[in-house]
Amino acid sequence: MSNKSLQQALANLLPTHAEALPPELVNHASNLLAQSRSYGSSLRPEEEIARPYVCAEIACKRLSKYLKLPPLLGRPPCPPRVYKKTYTYLEQALLKSSTTASRTTPRKPTGTSTPLRTPSKNSPTVTANGSPLKRPFPMSPSRKTVNNRQKAPLQSSVGINSVSNKKSIQDAPSWTMPLIRRVCKALSTRTPSSTSYSRPTISLLLPPHIFVGVSSILSFISEPGEQWDETQAEFLAPLSVKATTQMRNPDSQDTKIYRERISTLIVAVYFVVLARRRPSSSAETLDVDTYIEMASAALESLGLEGTSYVSDVDDWLSIIMLRNWTVGTEWFDNIPGPAVGNEDEVENVDDEKNDGDKDIIVSLKRKRALRRESRRRSRDGSEKPRGGLQPGLGTMMQDRLNWLSEDKREDYLEWKAGIMGRIRAIESGMAVG
Numbered sequence: 041m042s043n044k045s046l047q048q049a050l051a052n053l054l055p056t057h058a059e060a061l062p063p064e065l066v067n068h069a070s071n072l073l074a075q076s077r078s079y080g081s082s083l084r085p086e087e088e089i090a091r092p093y094v095c096a097e098i099a100c101k102r103l104s105k106y107l108k109l110p111p112l113l114g115r116p117p118c119p120p121r122v123y124k125k126t127y128t129y130l131e132q133a134l135l136k137s138s139t140t141a142s143r144t145t146p147r148k149p150t151g152t153s154t155p156l157r158t159p160s161k162n163s164p165t166v167t168a169n170g171s172p173l174k175r176p177f178p179m180s181p182s183r184k185t186v187n188n189r190q191k192a193p194l195q196s197s198v199g200i201n202s203v204s205n206k207k208s209i210q211d212a213p214s215w216t217m218p219l220i221r222r223v224c225k226a227l228s229t230r231t232p233s234s235t236s237y238s239r240p241t242i243s244l245l246l247p248p249h250i251f252v253g254v255s256s257i258l259s260f261i262s263e264p265g266e267q268w269d270e271t272q273a274e275f276l277a278p279l280s281v282k283a284t285t286q287m288r289n290p291d292s293q294d295t296k297i298y299r300e301r302i303s304t305l306i307v308a309v310y311f312v313v314l315a316r317r318r319p320s321s322s323a324e325t326l327d328v329d330t331y332i333e334m335a336s337a338a339l340e341s342l343g344l345e346g347t348s349y350v351s352d353v354d355d356w357l358s359i360i361m362l363r364n365w366t367v368g369t370e371w372f373d374n375i376p377g378p379a380v381g382n383e384d385e386v387e388n389v390d391d392e393k394n395d396g397d398k399d400i401i402v403s404l405k406r407k408r409a410l411r412r413e414s415r416r417r418s419r420d421g422s423e424k425p426r427g428g429l430q431p432g433l434g435t436m437m438q439d440r441l442n443w444l445s446e447d448k449r450e451d452y453l454e455w456k457a458g459i460m461g462r463i464r465a466i467e468s469g470m471a472v473g
Contacts, residue, residue: 046073049096052114056248056374062107069099072134080133087126090118094130108209108370110248111217209259213302216254219342220247220306226341227310227334238330246313249375253309254302256371257360275355276301304349307338308356312366319378 046069051058072095083091093116100112116123228243230236260266261276268276278297311331332350339349359365366372442448 043070045092046070046096049093049114049117050100052093053096053100053112054109055113056110056376062103065099065103065107065109068103069096072099075134076130079136080130083126083129086118086122087129090116090123090126091130093117094123094127097127098131098134108252110252113248209256210262212251212255212258215299216302216306217247217251219303220250220254220310222341223306223310223338224250226337237326238334240314240318242317243310243314246310246317249313249371250306250309252371252374253313254305256369257305257309257365258302260363260365272359275352275359300344300349301352303342303344304339304352305356306342307335308353308360310338311335311353311357312360312372313375316372316375317378 047061047066050061050065050069054061073092076091076095097112100109103109118126224243224246228239228241230239258279261279278294278301311334315326335350335353336345339345339353
């Protein structure tokens with residue numbers, strides 16, 4: 041049960057890896073869960089629910105660089121205040137377990153371990169009844185073995201991180217994720233002149249993939265030995281500027297150009313990811329006018345207006361294609377293809393004021409209710425959510441038990457209409473007979 045709940049927590053945190061969780065991540069999370077039960081066993085029932093989720097999140101954070109994991113999504117299975125308290129307690133308990141393991145390591149040098157295996161003059165060589173001992177008790181080796189077992193998961197994680205420092209891809213600046221969500225929201229919101237092709241709702245699923253793509257491309261650019269022509273070198277020059285005093289000043293010209301260049305990269309990577317996710321058999325195609333309109337709308341959401349910024353997006357796409365940064369690269373191969381899911385998977389996201397929060401992908405069981413709720417709001421023009429209990433853990437209101445929900449009422453009306461139609465058909469048949 042614990043292993044199943046742990047894998048479910050990892051799948052919620054990493055929805056893009058839910059079908060194939062890295063074995064290293066699962067093993068490390070299992071080790072943390074076992075340690076937490078030994079060093080952090082005093083939890084209340086409402087806090088015990090969050091134990092697998094906390095261990096899964098700590099494992100993801102420890103191995104994020106080594107496994108090149110995307111930003112964590114999902115939501116804890118308990119209220120935020122309870123989860124924060126549980127997370128702090130278990131994190132300190134796991135840290136205490138690693139400290140205890142390091143303190144109990146034998147302090148004597150390895151050269152003194154040999155005499156411990158040989159009985160000394162004062163050590164008893166016979167038992168109480170006079171029979172000789174077969175061998176002395178190896179107390180020190182057993183303690184050393186226990187300590188090594190306790191420290192094994194910690195040492196493995198340290199070793200993994202030390203190896204990954206040379207080859208790991210550095211994350212893009214933290215301020216890029218809100219910009220990515222803003223672009224995806226702008227390109228999923230319908231306008232009077234837009235179509236379903238120019239405003240695909242699947243855009244709301246793309247932020248994690250875009251962030252990983254931007255991080256990977258920035259790492260590719262910074263790799264030594266890359267050869268650029270004069271035009272490309274001039275275009276990429278703002279990204280090679282080191283953190284100087286001018287760059288630390290948000291109002292400096294260098295900082296402005298640097299942010300603009302990364303903002304146009306975000307829009308370019310959006311089109312690359314969208315092309316990967318969108319079915320190739322679609323009746324419509326992305327013509328030049330639609331592309332320019334979508335790029336302009338995305339740039340306007342970032343406060344960049346003008347054809348020069350659209351040209352920067354073109355330059356980025358040209359560099360990405362010429363450098364084959366989508367061929368055999370991990371960030372692009374991890375994007376689900378058109379056959380995996382569709383636009384109906386997108387059900388709900390936070391408003392623009394919550395751009396800094398995590399993306400929300402609603403479970404498949406609530407698709408119909410959310411679609412009907414969206415249609416109801418569009419019919420009456422109201423966007424304000426209704427009051428009342430929200431379904432979820434801790435509210436004592438579950439969808440499958442809420443018999444008076446809008447979904448259940450509509451199902452009842454459909455059932456009633458079908459039954460009444462059958463009754464009328466039977467009555468009309470009897471009248472004719």
